[in-house]
Amino acid sequence: MNSVVITGCGLITPLGNSIGEFERRMFAGDSGIRDIRGTLVADNFPVPFAGIIDDTGLPSAEALGLPSGRNSRGLRYAVLATRQAVHDFPEGLPLDGIIYGTPGGVFFELVVDTYRDIDTDRIQWNRSRAEYLLEVMAKDLAERGHGEIAPERLISINSACASGIHCIGMAFQFLKAGLWQRCIVGGIDAGAWESSLMNFHLLNALTTADVPAGEASRPFSPDRSGFVKSEAAATLLMETRKSAEQRGARILAEVCGFGLTSDAYRLTDGREDNLSVIRAMEQAIETAGIQKEDIDYISAHGTSTQLNDRLETMAIKKVFGDHAYKIPVSSLKSQTGHPTVASGAMETVACILMFQRQRLAPTINFRAGDPECDLDYVPHKSRPAEVKYILNNAFGFGGQNACIVLRKAD
Known part of the structure; x- marks a missing residue:
């Protein structure tokens, strides 16, 4: 079995549109x-906050050879993040695939923009497919010499x-098994639009707290009241260690474990016993071939x-027992x-930066006092730490x- 490494990364986020800017602002504890x-919305819109990408300095859709319009924003950001990730990747070296997280469904605004013409012969149905984004990315990579x-x-x-x-986990499996040698992975969400915000608001998932915008997202605090919807594109270049070493690539980190489970419970709420979350963390640690005590930080x-x-x-405590209180945990969100x-x-890119700087990103806006959230959440400020292994968690609606x-990296 091959070992699997990350050799490139790029991102477009509310914290910055380059690795350098993102790194500086993340460790500074900016919002x-x-x-x-x-x-972006009416004065009386029920959702007051969002994490919005400042794209005023980014190339236009036309400059990138992309279709213009509101529905092209995600394409722009994904292409730009991917160009960052392959900046040092040699021309002529082929990529085996792209695995990318894309938004589901068609946004209401896209439908409205399209139907303004009324002429159904002019409706570009093709652009509403999730695969269209990947096809555009693949075309851009091919034009830049990557096959x-x-x-x-x-x-x-x-x-x-x-x-x-x-x-990332699917690519890890393909590369580890020798089915692929190198590929592009990542995700894009540029949908902080009225309809998307309203959908989450109707689920009572978003905060509407009467606080300054920079203090609205406060994970693990007793007065937390929902998440803040935001935008980002993040791309990683993954390959087998053999492939990376043969071309003399700089290895940024190794992906060494993966866990994937399903609650099979409800469309939104997680299981109260959290068995599937616990099992996903355990699977990732087991497939990495390490002990639970080897984890130095949890994203x-x-x-x-x-x-x-x-x-x-609760799940972290179940997995790590009393050792959970010795592991720093923080939330980039x-x-x-x-x-x-x-x-x-995006958070995987943040983990790479934490490895490189041997420094942990903070949980800003944290307020202690919730007896059920009593771990070390790296409150307010980043801090130095010796970090060799990181567990990175992600849990979605649908369990x-x-x-x-x-x-x-060595």
């Missing part, structure tokens, strides 16, 4: 969340908020909802909000649970 009333990717190797995944880690799903943060903390299908990939174990 990328802002008030959207009166700008054609067969359509059957363009894999679009939507397992809700578990999608990013699910994609939490940490959405800032009452239910998720309580159940995730306190800074970025929750970009759903892109979150796991979809995905976890990976990452190892620091």
Whole structure:
């Protein structure tokens, strides 16, 4: 079996549109969340906050050779994040596939924009397919000298908020088994639109707290009241260690364990016994071939909802026992909000930066006092730490649970 490594990464996020800017702001404890009333939504819109990408300095859709319009934003961000990830990847070296987390369904705004013409012959139905995004990415990679990717190797995944880690885990399995040598993985969510925000609001999942925008996402705090919907694109270049070493690539991290389970319970709420979440974490650690005590840090799903943060903390205690109190845990979503299908990939990039700097990202806005959330959540400020193994968690609506174990590069 092959060992599997990450050799490239790129992202477009509310905390920055480059690895350097994202790194600086993440460790500084900045927030990328802002008030959207009166700008992106009406003054009386029930959802006041979102994590919005500032794309004023990014190339336009036209400059990238992409179709213009609101529905092209996700394409832009995914292409730009992917170009960052393959910046040092040699031309002429083929990629075996793309596995990418994509939003599900068709946004109401896309339907409205399309039907304004009324002329059904002009409706570009093709662009509403999730696979269309991957086809555009594959075309861009081919034009940049990375070869054609067969359509059957363009894999679009939507397992809700578990999608990013699910994609990394699937690639891990393909590469480990020797089916592929190198591939692109990641996720995109550029849907902080009125309809998407309203959908989550009607599920009582989003915070509407009367607080400053930068303090709205407060995972594990007793007064947490829901997550903040956000946007992000994150792309990783994954390959076998043999492939990476043969071309002299810089190895950023190793993916060494993967767990994937399903609650088979409800469309939104997690199981109260959390058995499937516990099993996903255990699977990831077992397949990594390490002991639970080897985990130095946990990148939490940490959405800032009452239910998720309580159940995730409970699951960590079940998996690690008393040792859970010795493991730092933090939630990047306190800074970025929750970009759903892109979150796991974005947080994996954050983990790589923590390996490189031997420093932990904080949980900003944390307030102690919830007796059921009593672990070390790295409150307020980043701090130095010796980090060799990281457990990265992602749990999605529908009871979809995905976890990976990452190892620091030698």
